[in-house]
Amino acid sequence: MSLLVLGTVALDTVKTPFGSRQRILGGSAAHFSLSARLFTDVHLVAVIGEDFPDRYIKLLKSKGINLDCLIRQEGKTFHWQGEYKGDLNSAFTLNTELGVLACFKPHLAAQQRKIKYVFLANVDPDIQRHLLESLRSPELVGLDSMNYWIHHQRNRLLPVLKKVDLFVANDQEARDLSGEDNLIKAAKYLRSLGPRMILIKKGEHGVLFYSGKYLFALPAFPTDKVIDPTGAGDTFAGGFMGYLARVKKLDAASIKKAIAYGTIAASFNVEGFGHERTLRLTMKCLEARLAQFKTYTKF
Amino acid sequence: MSLLVLGTVALDTVKTPFGSRQRILGGSAAHFSLSARLFTDVHLVAVIGEDFPDRYIKLLKSKGINLDCLIRQEGKTFHWQGEYKGDLNSAFTLNTELGVLACFKPHLAAQQRKIKYVFLANVDPDIQRHLLESLRSPELVGLDSMNYWIHHQRNRLLPVLKKVDLFVANDQEARDLSGEDNLIKAAKYLRSLGPRMILIKKGEHGVLFYSGKYLFALPAFPTDKVIDPTGAGDTFAGGFMGYLARVKKLDAASIKKAIAYGTIAASFNVEGFGHERTLRLTMKCLEARLAQFKTYTKF
Numbered sequence: 001m002s003l004l005v006l007g008t009v010a011l012d013t014v015k016t017p018f019g020s021r022q023r024i025l026g027g028s029a030a031h032f033s034l035s036a037r038l039f040t041d042v043h044l045v046a047v048i049g050e051d052f053p054d055r056y057i058k059l060l061k062s063k064g065i066n067l068d069c070l071i072r073q074e075g076k077t078f079h080w081q082g083e084y085k086g087d088l089n090s091a092f093t094l095n096t097e098l099g100v101l102a103c104f105k106p107h108l109a110a111q112q113r114k115i116k117y118v119f120l121a122n123v124d125p126d127i128q129r130h131l132l133e134s135l136r137s138p139e140l141v142g143l144d145s146m147n148y149w150i151h152h153q154r155n156r157l158l159p160v161l162k163k164v165d166l167f168v169a170n171d172q173e174a175r176d177l178s179g180e181d182n183l184i185k186a187a188k189y190l191r192s193l194g195p196r197m198i199l200i201k202k203g204e205h206g207v208l209f210y211s212g213k214y215l216f217a218l219p220a221f222p223t224d225k226v227i228d229p230t231g232a233g234d235t236f237a238g239g240f241m242g243y244l245a246r247v248k249k250l251d252a253a254s255i256k257k258a259i260a261y262g263t264i265a266a267s268f269n270v271e272g273f274g275h276e277r278t279l280r281l282t283m284k285c286l287e288a289r290l291a292q293f294k295t296y297t298k299f
Numbered sequence: 300m301s302l303l304v305l306g307t308v309a310l311d312t313v314k315t316p317f318g319s320r321q322r323i324l325g326g327s328a329a330h331f332s333l334s335a336r337l338f339t340d341v342h343l344v345a346v347i348g349e350d351f352p353d354r355y356i357k358l359l360k361s362k363g364i365n366l367d368c369l370i371r372q373e374g375k376t377f378h379w380q381g382e383y384k385g386d387l388n389s390a391f392t393l394n395t396e397l398g399v400l401a402c403f404k405p406h407l408a409a410q411q412r413k414i415k416y417v418f419l420a421n422v423d424p425d426i427q428r429h430l431l432e433s434l435r436s437p438e439l440v441g442l443d444s445m446n447y448w449i450h451h452q453r454n455r456l457l458p459v460l461k462k463v464d465l466f467v468a469n470d471q472e473a474r475d476l477s478g479e480d481n482l483i484k485a486a487k488y489l490r491s492l493g494p495r496m497i498l499i500k501k502g503e504h505g506v507l508f509y510s511g512k513y514l515f516a517l518p519a520f521p522t523d524k525v526i527d528p529t530g531a532g533d534t535f536a537g538g539f540m541g542y543l544a545r546v547k548k549l550d551a552a553s554i555k556k557a558i559a560y561g562t563i564a565a566s567f568n569v570e571g572f573g574h575e576r577t578l579r580l581t582m583k584c585l586e587a588r589l590a591q592f593k594t595y596t597k598f
Contacts, residue, residue: 087480181386183503184523204482205504206518217595219505219516224483256598296516298597299555 002041003245005032006106006131007121007144007234009046009070012274013081013095016088018227024274025056026080028121028144031231033065034278035238035265036119038286039246043112045069045131047104049077059279068109075100088229089203106131117245120164121234122146125157132163140250142166142241143195144233150177162194168237171202183208184215199240199259201233207259214252218259221267221293228273232266235278239265239286264289301340302544304331305405305430306420306443306533308345308369311573312380312394315387317526323573324355325379327420327443330530332364333577334537334564335418337585338545342411344368344430346403348376358578367408374399387528388502405430416544419463420533421445424456431462439549441465441540442494443532449476461493467536469500482507483514498539498558500532506558513551517558520566520592527572531565534577538564538585563588 007029013022029046036042043066052072060067076099082091104127116139120128128143135141143164149157150173161167167190175181178189187198187210200208204226206219240262247254264286271277306328312321328345335341342365351371359366375398381390403426415438419427427442434440442463448456449472460466466489474480477488486497486509499507503525505518538561546553563585570576 087474175386182523182525184521188523202504205501206516208518208521215521215595217505217518217521218598219507219518222483222507222514222516224481224487226481252594253598260598294598295551296514299517299552299559299593 001117001245001248002043002115003036003117003119003241004043004045004112004115005029005036005119005121005238005241006045006128007032007119007123008078008101009044009048009052010078010080011052012230013079014228014230014273015083016228016273017085019273021273023079024276025059026230026274027078028123028231028234030060030275031234031269031278032119032121032238032241033060034063034275035235035262035269035281036242036245037063037065038265038281038283039239039242039261040117041066042242043069043115045106045108045112047100047106048072049075049100052077063279069106069112071107073100073104082230084229087204088226091230106134108134116140117241118142119237119241120144120160121237125149125153125160129156129160132160140165140244142168142237144168144237145173147173147176158193164195166197166199167193167195168199168201168233170233171200171205174198174200184210201236203229203232207236207263209255209259214255216256216259218256218263219297221263221289222296223267223270226270229270230274231278232269235269236262236266238262260290260293261286264293300416300544300547301342301414302335302416302418302540303342303344303411303414304328304335304418304420304537304540305344305427306331306418306422307377307400308343308347308351309377309379310351311529312378313527313529313572314382315527315572316384318572320572322378323575324358325530325573326377327422327530327533329359329574330533330568330577331418331420331537331540332359333362333574334534334561334568334580335541335544336362336364337564337580337582338538338541338560339416340365341541342368342414344405344407344411346399346405347371348374348399351376362578368405368411370406372399372403381529383528386503387525390529405433407433415439416540417441418536418540419443419459420536424448424452424459428455428459431459439464439543441467441536443467443536444472446472446475457492463494465496465498466492466494467498467500467532469502469532473497473499483509500535502528502531506535506562508554508558513554515555515558517555517562518596520562520588521595522566522569525569528569529573530577531568534568535561535565537561559589559592560585563592
């Protein structure tokens with residue numbers, strides 16, 4: 001089953017204790033796609049500016065990602081600049097230049113409107129709403145957001161949230177949006193806002209999934225090779241949604257397996273700067289580490 | 300196999316968003332024992348003062364805990380006063396009165412010296428060393444400590460750490476003692492200090508275990524019923540060591556099962572103030588929740 005992702009394709013400038021990179025391929029939809037493409041065919045909806053390097057377009061295409069809805073507009077590509085320190089759990093944003101993202105209105109071709117599995121990765125809630133309204137009859141819509149929209153655009157975020165099936169948030173976002181410190185309480189509250197499934201990402205501490213029916217908790221894949229966590233959450237979501245789109249089931253076993261695949265994909269992502277490690281990721285690497293992860297967690 | 304625990308038996312005054320208790324039974328060895336007694340016979344080594352209520356002694360005895368080495372001395376019982384706020388992950392210590400703990404020298408009877416499974420729960424490293432030296436030929440010695448000793452008595456802590464098999468620390472303690480932010484790197488460093496097994500407790504985020512041979516990661520049992528986390532770490536250690544003392548094995552399956560039992564015991568502990576919930580805990584409750592935990596985590 002095809003999977004559509006809306007989000008950002010960005011140029012990232014990032015510094016971690018292990019080095020730095022300037023204007024490399026980044027953005028929520030790019031990270032998501034490079035992970036999801038391992039499981040299913042992915043259609044990427046985003047905007048880039050005139051400065052976006054052709055080599056990155058070729059690179060995404062070479063991975064089989066459909067770019068029919070990746071539009072190039074006059075102006076500059078969205079640019080994020082950040083730094084990670086200490087335990088690398090949180091990014092310090094140094095600069096954000098919206099560029100062409102400021103006036104982005106996604107436009108879907110007829111083929112893409114029919115896609116049933118959709119992920120609204122982190123981007124302005126109005127853009128997410130606009131895309132959601134142009135879909136024919138999606139079966140599973142996931143949404144990610146970020147603290148900026150939660151704090152400053154809550155009134156625009158909530159109506160979109162109401163219409164999706166799955167909300168993916170990190171622990172701080174879940175706490176901020178719900179006003180609950182306990183994450184199970186937070187997940188229960190977030191369900192009352194619309195989405196029937198809540199997936200809370202806790203970075204190095206793993207993931208919590210809650211629907212009325214199921215409760216799952218998995219640790220992160222334990223690793224001491226963390227070079228750059230940028231995009232780990234989107235890589236996780238890509239693996240999770242990609243697997244679900246492939247199996248077309250939402251039973252307990254499938255959801256847990258999807259979480260595990262997302263976890264493993266993210267564990268590779270952090271081993272390199274930006275997209276560098278995920279780009280070289282194969283299903284074989286993923287399966288091998290998944291087997292290892294089972295021995296780490298099964299009791 | 301019998302299990303010996305050295306630590307504190309205290310009177311705790313605690314406040315959480317859900318209420319408060321004054322001078323209730325607490326302390327590392329008390330919490331540990333109330334959990335470990337579900338798996339094996341436990342010998343508690345600690346000191347109490349003249350003010351320690353007889354009803355708590357009866358209560359510990361009624362749970363089958365051997366108190367031959369619980370000595371009463373002139374003076375006041377160790378008293379800890381603390382408060383939990385927000386996500387309840389960290390305690391704010393408001394007051395600590397050492398009382399009789401200030402001049403405690405544990406004395407073991409001949410029977411206790413022969414015990415093979417030993418846990419040196421959090422207490423002054425000199426007291427831990429003193430006990431360690433009086434043991435005949437222990438097979439498995441675990442040690443817990445706290446930030447106070449790590450920061451102020453590192454030179455007294457390190458020689459004791461060198462002689463034990465297992466170091467149990469929370470994530471912050473592991474980071475502080477190792478100087479490493481990444482917990483796998485921290486565990487590797489801590490192993491170089493002596494203990495062949497490192498168990499890092501991450502509170503609501505679960506546990507990480509590392510030995511040269513094995514790496515395990517388990518989430519905490521997800522719950523929204525958290526009343527008071529006091530003693531959760533000691534309750535975890537009690538379940539972990541209690542199970543190992545019962546099965547007398549250190550293979551991968553036993554260690555993971557021990558971590559799971561410790562996790563479940565701790566999940567009950569936080570549901571009531573201090574010892575209140577753990578006191579009523581039965582093997583039947585523990586097994587039922589363990590089965591539930593499996594469905595939450597197995598993929």
